Amino acid sequence: MNIFISYSTYDLRTVKQIADELAKYGNVYYWDSSKIPGQESWPTIFQWIDSADLVFVLITGHTVHRAMSVGQEIGRAKAKDRTIVPLVSREVPTTELGFLSGFTYEPIDVWNPKPAIDVAARLAASQKDSIEKQRQFAVILIAIGF
Secondary structure, three states: OOOEEEEOHHHHHHHHHHHHHOOOOEEEHHHHHHHOOOOOOOHHHHHHHOOEEEEEEEEHHHHHHHHHHHHHHHHHHHHHHOOEEEEEOOOHHHHHOOOHHOOOEEEEEEEOOOHHHHHHHHHHHHHHHHHHHHHHHHHHHOOOOO
């Protein structure tokens, strides 16, 4: 399973905590850990989003200032029909959610992100289980000649 995280670099400490937990369930891609020097940034990011089974978006006051880039990532995820899970800091007004307006989000406290990270982990575990069941079903269909 592939997981992409969209965020502001100011929130890297929290992103690393989220990524460490989600790594138990799949490959986690986010710019600061996954970039490869010499590659063009947007095609690389879009490739990660296109292959993602889950897209987590960390929205804090810092993210609102980086809204254009995060908006591009969310727009790509929506266009590719990816499951998007916003983790929204309590200080961010819902009027600032832009592309995420209408999405059910998980509140996150960047000073104590563990409860939101636990919710993210449960979602990742459930998604991984669902993907595995789909693969097993496909193998059965192939085995019986469908």
